[in-house]
Amino acid sequence: MLREFIRNERIAYFSMEIALQNDIPTYSGGLGVLAGDTLRSAADLQMPMVAVTLVSRLGYFHQHIDEEGGQSESADTWAPEKYAHPLPAKVAVVIDGRDVWVSGWLYVLESYLGGRQPVLLLDTDLDENRADDRQITDRLYGGDAAYRLKQEIVLGVGGARLLHALDFHVRQYHLNEGHSALLTLELLRRHAYPADGLRPGDSPYDIPAVRELCNFTTHTPVEAGQDRFPYELVHRLLDDFVDNDTLMLLAGREELNMTRLAMNMSDYVNGVAKRHAEVSRRMFPGYHVRAITNGVHPHSWTSIPFRKLFDAHLPGWCHEPEQLLRADCCIPKKELWQTHMEAKQELVRLVEERCHVSLDVDVPILGFARRMTAYKRPDLLFYDIERLRAIARKQPFQIVLAGKAHPRDEQGKQLIRQLYGYIRQLSDDIRVVFIPGYNMETGLKLVSGSDIWLNTPLKPFEASGTSGMKAAFNGVPNLSVLDGWWVEGCIEGVTGWAIGESCDDGESCDVANGNDAAALYRKLEEVVLPLYRDNRDGWISVMQGAICKNASLFNSHRMMRRYAADAYIR
Template identity: 70%
Template structure:
């Protein structure tokens, strides 16, 4: 089937994770969801891409909570044979002095207008391999540093070789974060030549040529988010794949830093928001880091709003900028379709958590990866004040999110949130939906009334959940970091928390904004809520119309792929 995709040259988009479907466990969170939206937008726009990722047969994990609110991680396997077609081609990669065979699966993502994008899912679970090697593509972000490094060999080196074996003509390589940066080493070997002044056996690498082939998108200003490996591990696993002096000059003298390797071998480098690009330039001085702010795919729109847009703004699915005219839609129509989505969320919460939410009280939503810098506990900094606000102006809270299995602090935050829920239950209805996935995310971003985001500045690279909420007329109440610096028009698209300066004042700012601005506006006009609906329309017409994946992809084409 892949033969239909090799008739023209393509951009090879490499990502450790890609969210393809809710029941295909090849994603863990925002990076994979963004990758999925990227491929969907490429399909809608009929751009010539081919995506490469790992099959991750055993998935990430399925989340449950015990009685104490502790996260319990359960296996979440999937069968690629149920959704993808096996590829006939196989390649090898060098690992610990032996050849490890890499096969693959072809998943075809079909866009709104019938556009088709190939996704190659690499798989080492082959009879040719030893037992341990067969498991290298089983677990997404699993295992120790050696397991992760071997996975990145399979992704970067194996993925590049697989594309060639399948007959793809790649015009450029796009690395979505540094996990796939070893593809640059394969390209260096491919574009190596002998030089007279080198000793026998040594090679000279055409670094300028490789740079013209590569683009790199960095996603995190958090140091722990940049993969690094000791050279002892690198040499033990990868051997003499490339001479160590060259590797150290490109990836760091002391440790192989995948981000530095990608930076040094990419002609085009970008952050995922204007603020993030500024932070990245400070983190990596001397590199020209541009910015292309993330966007989300229109499929993050609830069925009710999608039908409403179809009726009033035909063509919006492929030209989301048409949503700029959403302010012309009648208030009653906006309110009705949102209430339908809210009722679906209320029912989901009742079924999953046994918590009864009130349909006419505002719901605050907070859902994302549970880790310290996201500060999921900021809203609960002063429980007495939170109770006092709720007694005067009732509201409800719905939470969701997974902590990485090895993130002990993130797991403790989940326990803490459950403890706060128990303490507040007689005043504020609160639910924590388990197993945050694509379906839960859509139910949340469309069903809540306010989307809350409280990261520690400046550690939010972009964030996209608030963009998804905007497609559903849900305004954000967020710290001025990531995309929200660009998206926030105070009182028009939502509201700012703090000033991204003194983080200790963020809780005070959050409470004041909630008590004095957000909740009064929600309840200030009775059932009509004309002022509130005006903000809902602002979120759609000024945020969803711009912060979408189609605008994002057009910029990648114009600024990166066509350079």
């Protein structure tokens, strides 16, 4: 099976997590879903790539929520042999002074158009390894710093070596976030100069040659979000893998910063939205950080009712999403609304099944679903409960929430408990539900069945965000803080609505939660809900605007064509 993939040069795409399909739990959230959408578009467009990730046998975690909103976790185990084929090669990497053997599985991601992309799922659960080493690739983002560094050694160094052992011809390497930055050290070793030819002060490696091979996409707009490891740990686990002076020059003097290593070793560096690139250039003065705004996979994130609608009126839209520019003139408003109501009924049924709550299909639904962490501010909508009640008494609405908190994010877990408290407080006035076990399938029903998609991050901490892009493919307008992609996507009253003001200089313009909440309530009460209630034709026009001006642009087909033109072909 490998033969069809090793004939031609390929772009090797490294990512710690990749959302391959809903029931393969090798993803935690937005980064993994983006990686999956990247490969799905590459398959549709028949771009020659090969992806490298971890098998994550125990998944991220399965979420359990008790009656008080307390989150607990259990392993989300899956069996790779049911979905993938064992690889016919294994390689060794030295970790903590001993050989750790790495092999893996070949998963073939297939496009509905017939394209195929190979994905290597790295696995250390081999007989040759010690019991603790066999567990290195088990848990996605699990364990302590040593466990994480071992995973990143396997991903970067082991992944690069396995590609070589399998005879893949790699044209370039694409690092999706800094987790795989150690692959650049493996490439340095391959491009080392003969020791007897070096003069004092010369670099022992051909650094420019390695830089030409590497592209790096950063997703983190804050220093605290970058992977860092103390050099004491690095030297214990990696020993003298590369010259120490070179390592400290490239990755930082005080500690190994994976983002800095990736940036220093990549000829092409990009952020995932224009605003994010501005923020990144301020974080890393002197680096040329370009912008390729994220996108979502058209076929995957368009609900079946909307796929049928687009197929009928704009054939070929899935391969050329720019055709959606004509949705306002080619799709009758009545059909658009009927299609939305089909998708909304699906969400209503899901809520009934999972939460045992009956929503009213005639009352607008506000949807909010993403990682439960402080900067996402899932509690902002509930900042002033009495104000929220007053708005609902005049113009009823419903709220559907979902999302997971990282097992070690106690603040995120507390936010879920607070949301359950708000649900109880508002039970007599507003139907509010929290759907546990958030995954890709649930996400699609949420982004397609909601009437309004809400996003309330604290600026400037949203690198891009993609859930609102998914909503746009289903004609659902965004009501969002002007950060990440929404700075580019928001045309007030045309594609949706802004909460508060933007920052034009790329710096933090954070305001108190109370000010953002007041702006949110004002927009809901004075603009959004009255339009839904009193002007259905005007509301459908905004739905058309979301499709025409957001979905047509913020898709992973456009994103991958940009990567091909700007990064891969140079």
